[in-house]
Amino acid sequence: MNDFAAQLPHTIDTLAEQGWVVLDDFLTEQEVAALLAEGQGRQAAGEFHQARVGRAEGRSVRTAVRGDNVRWLDPAQRSAASQCYWQRMEALQAELNRSLFLGIQSGEFHFAHYPVATFYKRHLDRFRDDDARVISVVCYLNDDWQTSHGGQLRLWLDENDSLDIDPRGGRLVLFLSDRFWHEVLPAQRERWSLTGWLRRSSGIPSSS
């Protein structure tokens, strides 16, 4: 277990100041390897489905917009590998509520697998008719990722200014769901992550 608790206050201060934060070594190499193995095993077992765009009845598969496939984590059946992730998400939620009064009530997370050359076009994680998602949370599960592999998360800080973040294993990215447009660039390698949202209401996952 990393010393995540010790890094929490600074992480949350940075998030409050700039609306986003990147935390390296959120997971250890061993934790990343165990989660990646779980994701790959579940995919081999046919548990993933093509990610969808939109919400409720309006959602549909649109590979011209996003090409990843996903598998939601079941909070009632926490695998050994995901235990540390859930615990840290709960600690993050508690501290966000305590220090920023965000009123987060739950978290929803899925494995995401982007096959080679797939992408997710520029989008906002908040739906027009649903403001439940407060913080977007992405944790990468890729071993030895190089910038030349592509697959960056491009976070648009404003209309003209963007930041490219390599999906390096163990790295955690947090940002305000209603504020930052972002996209996933195509990669030369398969790209794995745990992606999710801290939400103001509980309930079933709202999309994908």
Ligand SMILES: O=C(O)CCC(=O)C(=O)O
């Ligand atoms: O994988 C990433 O870097 C971001 C994924 C994303 O934007 C999403 O699933 O909404």
Ligand SMILES: [Fe+2]
């Ligand atoms: Fe997103």
